[in-house]
Amino acid sequence: MSSAHASPSALDVLLSRASTDHLSAPAPDKAQIARILSAGLRAPDHGKIRPWRYIVIKGKHRVEFAEQVIKAMISADPKVPEKKIAKRRQRFSEMPMTIGLVMALDPESKIPLQEQELSVGAGVMNVLNALHMEGFGGFWVSSDFAGQPCFREALGLTDSQRLAGFLFVGTPDKPVQGSKRPDIEDYMGFYKGEPVKFGADQ
Known part of the structure; x- marks a missing residue:
């Protein structure tokens, strides 16, 4: 029986992916972003919870969205520094496109919440890879105001x-080099009947 292998060229593309927030227009158009986000829906999904939701912010709506971010920041911390406010306002209003990563979790499901969250994370990674493969760049950021x-x-x-x-x-404004990745030999091991030790843990 033969096993399926990814083509070397496709794997090379994946291995060249790196995050960057040095981004300019154009962002994906409506058809492109729909196709790219469809890759997120191919993530593993135990129990068919389908916990992924994507909110796309682009064009003239970026400025209003940035103000919602500022409002939430001040709500979370009334003493938030003005410098931090200015930086967030600039980033959210000037990035070509922002995608809100929504986790639609089902606490009543027999599927543990951790697995549902992992499915969302796997979906985001699929989206980042799809962006890269289509010639775009992406940068995943967390927040201290989203709640x-x-x-x-x-x-x-x-x-x-x-x-x-x-x-x-x-x-990307320029070719993305990314930081040097660690040696995979430190992060993999083969089980041979004894506990596995990783070089990264030594």
Whole structure:
């Protein structure tokens, strides 16, 4: 029986992916982002929970969305530094595209919440890879304000939905080199009847 293998060229593309927030226009158009986000729906999904939701912010709506971010930041910390506010306003209003990563979890399901969350993370990684393969760049950021009621209401999140962060999306300003990745030999091992030891843990 033969086994399927990814083509070397496809694997090389995946191995060349790196995050960057040095992004300019263009961002994916409507058809492109629909196809790219479809890759997120190919993530493993035990129990068919389908916990992925993606909120796309682009064009003229970026400025208003940035103000919702600022409002949530101040709600979370009334003493938030003005410098931090200015930076967030600039990033969210000027990034070519932002994608809100919503986790639509089912706490009543027999599938553990951790598995549902992992499915969301796997979906985001699929999206990042798809962006890279289509010639775009992405950068996954977390937040310290996404749980604020005013922000959740602005996005229309239900009680069981919460944000796993945001993806900044656009076209890299320059070729993305990324930092040097560690040697895989330190992060893999073969079980041979004894406990496995990893070089990275030594």
